[in-house]
Amino acid sequence: MPANSAEGIRWNLNDLFSSHDDPRIDQTLNDCRARAEAFSRQFRDRIENLAGLTPEQLLQGLQELESIYEALSRVGCYSGLLYAADTARPEYQDLEQRVEQRSTEIRNLLLFFELEWLKVEDAVAERLIHDPALKLYSHYLKSLRRFRPHTLTEPEEKILNEKDNTGRNAFGRLFSEISSSLTFALERDGKKQDLNLSQILSLLHEPDRNLRQRAMETLYDGLSRHGQVLTFVYDALIQDHLTMDRLRHYPNPMLQRHLFNEIDGAAVDTMMQVVESNYGLGRDYFRLKAKLLGLSRLVLYDQYAPMAQEVTPFPYEQARQAILEALGAFTPAFREIASEFFADNWIDAEIRQGKRGGAFCASPSPQLHPYILCNYTDNLRDVMTVAHELGHGLHGCLSRKQSYLNYDTPLTTAETASVFGEMLVFDYLVARQTDPEVQIALLAGKLEDIFATVFRQNVLTRFEAAAFAARKEKRLTPELLGTLWIEANSKYYGDAVEMPEGYRWGWSYIPHFIHSRFYCYSYVFGQLLVLALYRMYREEGQSFVAKYLALLEAGGSDSPEALLKPLGINIHDPNFWQKGFQEIGRLIKRFEGLVAKI
Numbered sequence: 001m002p003a004n005s006a007e008g009i010r011w012n013l014n015d016l017f018s019s020h021d022d023p024r025i026d027q028t029l030n031d032c033r034a035r036a037e038a039f040s041r042q043f044r045d046r047i048e049n050l051a052g053l054t055p056e057q058l059l060q061g062l063q064e065l066e067s068i069y070e071a072l073s074r075v076g077c078y079s080g081l082l083y084a085a086d087t088a089r090p091e092y093q094d095l096e097q098r099v100e101q102r103s104t105e106i107r108n109l110l111l112f113f114e115l116e117w118l119k120v121e122d123a124v125a126e127r128l129i130h131d132p133a134l135k136l137y138s139h140y141l142k143s144l145r146r147f148r149p150h151t152l153t154e155p156e157e158k159i160l161n162e163k164d165n166t167g168r169n170a171f172g173r174l175f176s177e178i179s180s181s182l183t184f185a186l187e188r189d190g191k192k193q194d195l196n197l198s199q200i201l202s203l204l205h206e207p208d209r210n211l212r213q214r215a216m217e218t219l220y221d222g223l224s225r226h227g228q229v230l231t232f233v234y235d236a237l238i239q240d241h242l243t244m245d246r247l248r249h250y251p252n253p254m255l256q257r258h259l260f261n262e263i264d265g266a267a268v269d270t271m272m273q274v275v276e277s278n279y280g281l282g283r284d285y286f287r288l289k290a291k292l293l294g295l296s297r298l299v300l301y302d303q304y305a306p307m308a309q310e311v312t313p314f315p316y317e318q319a320r321q322a323i324l325e326a327l328g329a330f331t332p333a334f335r336e337i338a339s340e341f342f343a344d345n346w347i348d349a350e351i352r353q354g355k356r357g358g359a360f361c362a363s364p365s366p367q368l369h370p371y372i373l374c375n376y377t378d379n380l381r382d383v384m385t386v387a388h389e390l391g392h393g394l395h396g397c398l399s400r401k402q403s404y405l406n407y408d409t410p411l412t413t414a415e416t417a418s419v420f421g422e423m424l425v426f427d428y429l430v431a432r433q434t435d436p437e438v439q440i441a442l443l444a445g446k447l448e449d450i451f452a453t454v455f456r457q458n459v460l461t462r463f464e465a466a467a468f469a470a471r472k473e474k475r476l477t478p479e480l481l482g483t484l485w486i487e488a489n490s491k492y493y494g495d496a497v498e499m500p501e502g503y504r505w506g507w508s509y510i511p512h513f514i515h516s517r518f519y520c521y522s523y524v525f526g527q528l529l530v531l532a533l534y535r536m537y538r539e540e541g542q543s544f545v546a547k548y549l550a551l552l553e554a555g556g557s558d559s560p561e562a563l564l565k566p567l568g569i570n571i572h573d574p575n576f577w578q579k580g581f582q583e584i585g586r587l588i589k590r591f592e593g594l595v596a597k598i
């Protein structure tokens with residue numbers, strides 16, 4: 001049983017509803033349903049033509065839409081949180097399902113609004129987007145329209161949706177079924193074990209080198225047995241994507257993802273080039289790590305080998321104090337908001353049977369404060385997890401000034417406060433350790449996390465692009481995919497890390513390639529953006545703080561590029577992205593210094 005210093009730390013959901021059978025839940029759903037029907041009667045077929053609809057009436061429609069979404073989010077948040085806190089209770093399962101089903105019905109009633117807005121002629125739409133009466137919704141109205149040139153007619157979209165279930169969605173399900181049923185036979189401590197994918201991957205973090213090596217060999221051997229099917233699935237999905245790009249007029253396979261992320265593709269290209277030109281930092285670190293482990297060179301299965309010792313247990317109360325102090329040193333406003341999370345029980349931290357694993361922060365809407373769930377096991381990773389989720393919570397609180405449709409951020413900027421909060425707490429903790437071995441372990445953990453996000457996800461994206469380019473010429477084979485994979489990885493690992501032969505199958509279990517193509521660069525963007533922001537903070541000091549708070553307060557009221565501009569940031573400028581690597585360089589220097597000491 002892990003230590004549980006967070007026992008009794010449970011969230012209080014009473015400001016949402018009083019219990020799972022609170023009659024106000026159904027009242028809210030009924031009310032939302034009636035309002036959605038009335039909304040539909042009032043506006044259906046009128047948005048598309050807009051004849052006789054004044055900007056003021058459109059404004060009133062948007063406000064009503066927001067207000068229905070707000071009310072729905074209170075119910076959805078409550079049922080979701082109850083269920084996450086105790087997934088085994090049948091009453092909570094029932095409520096969660098019922099709310100989900102009824103919310104979907106209500107949302108479907110409202111869907112016409114966005115679809116009709118897409119059909120409005122450009123000139124008319126432009127006029128409304130710039131109408132002073134609609135100023136608050138100008139970004140929302142404008143950004144919905146970005147998919148207009150790529151949307152097909154309604155009957156075409158309908159057929160595609162239906163056929164997708166037996167087409168690309170079916171291939172996705174096949175992939176999920178194969179990867180979740182994979183078993184890997186491995187002998188450990190004289191006993192034969194059948195491990196699943198995540199179990200065998202976790203062995204790559206074990207201290208025993210021989211075990212790591214066998215785990216990696218077993219992993220790739222197992223994957224290669226399914227190689228024919230995994231290749232076929234990926235090949236079919238890429239071809240499907242290319243076909244849809246042709247029909248939807250996307251000139252390149254990444255463009256659709258850029259539109260979702262509200263990012264200009266040229267900025268992504270610049271960012272990825274800067275990442276690539278810094279791969280050497282990763283290699284420097286791997287050479288140091290090899291030295292520290294007493295090896296002449298790392299083999300891939302040494303990449304995540306633990307170094308030095310774990311830190312002593314970190315009880316919840318101590319974490320609370322450290323986090324509040326670290327955040328308070330940045331700005332008292334952070335400390336003040338974060339204190340509320342602890343004082344008013346917005347956090348559920350204890351370990352309980354039936355509670356969902358992992359951690360998340362739910363920021364349902366501007367009218368509600370966020371809630372945090374984590375499973376606190378008294379180690380340092382958990383401190384960083386709480387700091388991360390609290391960062392999301394700060395973002396969620398600060399942007400409550402925005403209205404519902406301007407509240408959420410796209411994926412690329414969603415981690416702006418969470419990763420930043422983690423950095424603040426990380427630096428605070430490292431500075432307070434006196435044992436260099438513990439500091440080494442902390443820094444290594446941080447650097448390896450950053451590399452896995454910045455460098456590896458960049459490699460993944462380069463591979464994906466190469467596979468798409470190759471598919472335009474010919475059908476993909478395991479040999480070809482293996483070659484492209486090794487090529488993309490060689491640029492990163494170079495001569496610093498040896499790649500075993502089986503690694504040719506390293507591409508074959510990555511779910512993003514199947515379910516959300518070209519998603520991986522968003523991780524790079526998010527992490528590097530925050531490292532660069534953190535660098536700016538360390539360079540500019542207090543003058544940075546107000547600008548940063550304003551960025552968080554802006555929520556999703558404009559595109560990332562526009563929101564970052566007041567901070568003097570140009571995401572098309574390679575020098576901006578390089579700032580993130582200066583920060584990584586600082587961590588590596590510190591690591592080197594400590595290694596030299598012991």
Ligand SMILES: [Zn+2]
Binds near residue numbers: 388392418
């Ligand atoms: Zn996060």
